[in-house]
Amino acid sequence: MxxxxxxxxxxxxxxxxxxxxxxxxxxxxxxxxxxxxxxxxxxxxxxxxxxxxxxxxxxxxxxxxxxxxxxxxxxxxxxxxVEARAAAGRAGGPRLRIGSTASRALAGWLRRLRQRLPGTDISLHVDVSANALLRMVAAGQLDVAFVHEVEGCPLQVPDGLSVRVLVEREPQFISMARDHPAAATPVVELADLAEDRWIVDPTVDGEWDGLRRVLGAAGLNPRVLHGDYHTAASLIAVGEAVAPCQPTSGPRDDMAIRPLRGDPLAVRLLLFSLPGAYELYEAVYADLEGAYREAASRAATYRHWLLRNNSPLLPAPVTCVP
Known part of the structure; x- marks a missing residue:
C-alpha cells in the first residue's frame, strides 16, 4: 500500500x-x-x-x-x-466563503448578505468543531468563521486571525420534556436536574469540559450520555435526558426550554477572519449582528431573559439591508 x-x-x-x-x-x-x-x-x-x-x-x-x-x-x-481555488475565484467573480458552528442566526445572516452582495458567490460550511473552522480560515479555505467559545475552554486560535465579539456572554438554556417537573417554573435550579440524564455532544469543542466544570462546581455528578444533538432531541422529548441548548432555539410542542438560575453555562460568540478587506468584514459583521438580534427576538424565552437583564441586544430595531 x-x-x-x-x-x-x-x-x-x-x-x-x-x-x-x-x-x-x-x-x-x-x-x-x-x-x-x-x-x-x-x-x-x-x-x-x-x-x-x-x-x-x-x-x-x-x-x-x-x-x-x-x-x-x-x-x-x-x-x-487554496491558491488554485483563489485563482479560479478571481476568474469566476467575487465570492465569500463562510464557516459556522450551528446557529439559529445563519438563515437570516445569509439572507442579508445576499441582499447586500448581489452577484457574489456565497458558500456556507457548517462544522461542530470551532477549532476546525478556525484552522480553515488560517489556511485560506474560509473567509470568515462564526463560532462559539465555551466559557472556561478557550479556543485554539491560529496566529494572525482577526476577531470581533458578537456576544460577550450568551447564556446556555436547558431543553427538557414538556412535562418535566422543572418545566413548570420560568427559571430552573441546576439542583432540580441532578437526577436527570444529561446528553452532550463530545465532538463540540469545549462542550463536555464546560458542562463537567459547571456540574462539578455545583456538587453534582449526574449520569451523562454522549451523542449528537439530533439524537438528543428525540431522547429529550420523551423524558430520557436533558441537555444544554442555545437560547435562540425555537419552540417545540414536545419540549420546554428554560434558563438556569444564575446562568452558570455560557459561551462567547465570535467572528474570525483574516486581516484585510476591512469594509467587507465590517459589513459581514453588521449583517450577522442584525440576524442574531432577529433570532433572539423570535425566541420568547430568550427575549424575556434579555428584557430581565436589560440587555442592549434586544431594543435595537431589526432591519434588513435594502
Missing amino acids: ELEVRHLRALCAIADTGSLHKAARQLGVSQPSLTTQLRRIENSLGAELFSRERSGCRPTPLGRAVLSRARPLVAEMAALV
Missing part, C-alpha cells in the same frame, strides 16, 4: 483531535471507515502509529516521526489547493 495525501491528512486529523471519532467527523467520514484506513496504514508500515487509550489516541514514537514528515506535505497540498 502506497501512502497518499488523504492518508497523511487522516493521520494528522487523528493526532490533532486525539480521537478517531472526532477525526472522522472532521474529515467527513464514518468512524469505522477511518479505523479501517488507519489499520491498513499501520499494516503497510508494519507498526502502530497510535496507541489506543481510554482518553483517546496518542502518537507512538514512530507515529510522531511519520507526523513530522506528513504535516509539511499536507500543509503544502492545502496551500496548493
